Amino acid sequence: MSSDALRLRPPRHRVDRRAIRWWTTRSLVTAAAATAVPGVAAVLVEPARFWLLLATAVAGLAGLAVTVVMPQWRYRVHRWEVTDTAVYTSSGWLWQEWRVAPMSRIQTVDTERGPLQRTFGLSSVTVTTASAAGPIEISGLAHELATEVVDQLTETTESTPGDAT
Amino acid sequence: MSGHEETGNTTPGRWQGLSPLSVWANTAGGALVIVPIAIAVTVTFALTPMDWWWALLPVPSAVLFVAAATYVDLLRLRRIRYRVTDERMEMRSGLIAKAHRSIPRERVRSVDVAAPLYARAFGLCTVTVGTGESAGTGGADQLQLQFVTREQGEGLRRDLLQRGPAPGSADEDGGEGAVEEGEEELARLDPRWFAYAPATGATIGIGFGVLATLAGINAQMGGRGWEWLSQWLGLPSGAEIGAFILAQLLLLVPLTLFALLLLGVAVTLAVAVETWWDYRLARQEDGTVRLTRGLLTSVSLSVEGRRLNGVALREPFVLRSVGGAEIRAVATGLSAGDEQKTAAKSRLSPAMPGRKARALAATLLRTSDSPFSPAPRVHPRAALRRRFTRAGIATLGAVAAAGALTWVHVQVRQAWAGTLSSVEVDVMAVPLTTGTAEAAPVWGWFAAAALFGVVAFWYAVGSYRGLGHGVHPRHLVVRRGMAVRTTVALERSAVIGWRVTRSPFQRRLGLADVSATTAAGEGLYTAADVGLGQGVAWAEEAVPELLAPFVERVDDEGGDGSEEGRSVLP
Structure with a gap:
């Protein structure tokens, strides 16, 4: 190295x-x-x-x-990125977490809007893999952007082979 | 779809019922638990000064309860149907709420055939089919048939994990422990391994638990049990024994500990023999790994080879100090309800010599060299410093507790002495605590706290030494733990993501927890307290293409952090 x-x-x-x-x-x-x-x-x-x-x-x-x-x-901490091959997020404040999941292992993608998020026009995107480590969540996206991200993710995962486990 | 067809083979596409005998097996199983309890309650009622007719209640009500359960079970049984077709396994059930569950056969990851003693008497077994779906949500990802005949169970086990065309000739009976064609035996029980069974920290605790249970029963019967026993054995009265014990405390404490140890050894040995008798691990021609074991409850577990993504070498402290280890599977589709059950299900070997366990792990993973052989990389010194801090805090806590206990001690000697000793005489016939409080010096608590401190720092060092991570050509390896040291080798291709977490303390020290996420086993395997740069380098080496776009190099650091294990500050 x-x-x-x-x-x-x-x-x-x-x-x-x-x-x-x-x-x-x-x-x-x-x-x-x-x-x-x-x-x-x-x-x-x-x-x-x-x-x-x-x-x-x-x-x-x-x-x-x-x-x-x-x-x-x-x-300052919460950030996200979706590439052709992976989803990459960081979150937290005192305790911080970075997550990476490859497209080929993504099982489901959803958006979620709680009542409080809705008043601010925000949505969360939840990306689930087969791992017990829990889903990857990108919270606090503008609603339209969240929909776009979900569409992009769905499209990419559908064209990626593999049974996600 | 009549309930009368009794078939030994699994003909594709036909709906089948559970064995009609399973109702009686369930009844027998339930009665085995409930009737002894009812009898015990009857005896207790008879001994206590209550009206005599109370003693007549428990047994008839238990019988009534078992009968009602049998009736409900009979109704339930009639509704359950299952079938195996070329593509799917389906099951219908439900008395009131109808349920129809269907699993694609390609999703079947494991088949578990278990026969508890009471079911075995009827020639029955339980079949649990595990899938990799919805991993982590308890129990929902499996399908259970309770009970089918042993032939049906064997047939299902053989067919379900077989890919390709219809499950055809499943008629020939494998029988128990029979060697099937093309099987490669990986391990077989060596009775000498049972010597490792009592090597757990719980041995004394179990002995103590048995004694405590007996004392509890005695207390509930108002001390009559002890009276009866001492009359029967011609023992002197409780007070005399108490006086003797207090006079001979120095002799009796080690003797008692020794007796507890013996009791614990007996219990752990019995459990190990019941669990691992007839243990055999084999790989079938299609790669399926099959485990059979059990004396009273015989268990057979088949895991599809492709789904066995790794193995964990588990070395609890006491077992490790006598050179033993055990092997667990890291596989998808083995989850069963809660974590404890999952762990129990993934055990692939009893406690055995460490060298043999490592060899078995290598054979299981089909590698010529042990997956644990590459020397684990050392974690930064800062990880040791973290552990020292924790040990220091624990020691401070112990000193504070010692202060509080000293106060209690003084109270027990003076203010509370009378009440406490009378309670103790009631419960276990000997005023042990009050007697000990008289005999033991008050400064003993602080001595204990000091001892605790020494142990805490020793534990911290051991815990740091236990940390390690590495990369094998086909597996990534993580190791951690002092009380239970676990070394996990996980197939690199089974990694389905990474998680890096950092607490404020870790950020200050330049450390991070780097975890590989996977669908198999616990789902998350962590290299704890690695240097950030070191951990990222490890992750990138293990799964090259995944992290690469998100990694950057830091040049201004000057130090060659990664390999030396020096920390990298953000």
Whole structure:
């Protein structure tokens, strides 16, 4: 081997900018729920009020911190690329993941639009292989782009031989 | 489609039913479990101070339950039909919700024929047909016939994995353990291998489990079991024995451990003999690998050769220290419900000498040299540092726990002593904990924590040494684990993708987990804590064309990271 070190280059495309707002909203909802549980309990339970309020404050601050930091961070990490031979994605923020799957091993391709994603005009593309490692997901694509990607993937996989296992 | 046709051969295209005897086999199997329980409950009721008529309830209700189950089973049996045609295997079933399942025969990856003792008495067996479809979603990818006659089972096993034209002459009976034509025997049981069976860390634990169960039963019967036993054997009373035990603690603790060990050895040996008796592994002419084993429950498992994508060499710590190992299959279509069942199903050998296990792995994969022979590449030092950090944190936790336990210890000696010892006398007739608490010094907890720390760091070193990855001409190899060291050789052509994950800590240290994804086995085989550059180089070498477009070289690094195992910072 040569003396150069190897590493994975980032996939070519970023996800849609609107994904930042989507992640922010999603995180806000989770944070609000996590804060509300001890908050409501603090109102109802008199004797443990101090500790419950403390828990509320901790949950609220942590949720807020995640909501501020996570979406920007994710936007820098989340990337995707579809070539003639493979699908390549990166995702995550604190814990990051890169996935590569060759076209010949792809079993199914779907799009998915949750209610929250729909309000921002976004879609997720899910690429399934026969592996137990779980599907590859490209989330936060503009809806039209997602449809295009699915069409392209379907076309390529259909013309690639193999029984995908 | 009448239910009366009883056929020994699988004629193509004809719908067949399960064996009518299977209802009785199910009844026998159910009764074997339920009736002893009912009798045990009756005895318990009779011994406890309850009204006498309580004792009359369990057995009749158990009989009623078994009868009802038999009736439902009879209805169910009439609805189940299956057939094997040239292209598909189909099965219809369902009392209320009708189900029709159809598997293309080319999707059949494994055929598993099992005969538990109670079914064997009726000449029956269960056939489980595994497919590679929807791997990972529990149980949905297999089709089970429970029960068919042994001839039908043998026929299905032979036919289903056979490609090509109709399953014709399946009449000649293979019988148990008979050598079929053109078979190559890969391994056969050597009874000496049973010596490896007790070499598990669980041996003492199992012995302890048996004792704990007995103590639990005794406690539930309000101590009557012990009273009866001591009267029968003429033993002195519990209190006298307790006093004796506490007086001879130094002698008795090692003796007890030894007794537990003996008990554990007996249990593990019995389990190994039942599981692996008559073990035989053979490759048939068409490449199908066939495993037969079992004393009471005889099991036969056939895996299509093309679907056997690799093998795993499994060396749990205790087994490894006596030079043993066992072989598991990495194959598609072997998944069964949950992970534990899948693991049980993929076992291809009992614990056997390591050298033999490696040779068997090579034969299974049809390589002349062992797939594990290329020296595994060493992972970066940073991986060791990570493990040291974890060991350090665990040690701190142990010290904190020691502090808490010291406090409890002092309480047991003083405040809680009375209540606790009376509870203990009730449960196991001996105030063991309170007695020990009196005898043992309080600083013992911190000594234990220090010992734990030493073990944790030793474990960290072993765990780092266990890490390895490599590339064999046809396989990629990963190794990891200290408690259970697993070396996996996976066919390079079976890799269906890559996954690289990095935690914040790994990014700081320039490490990554590089995993090959595959349809076979666990679906994900990981080179843990490799240097990023090293891992990518390995992945690219193992499956050249896949990663190439996404890999870039970093020149400004100066170090020759990969081979030396030095880390590469992003």
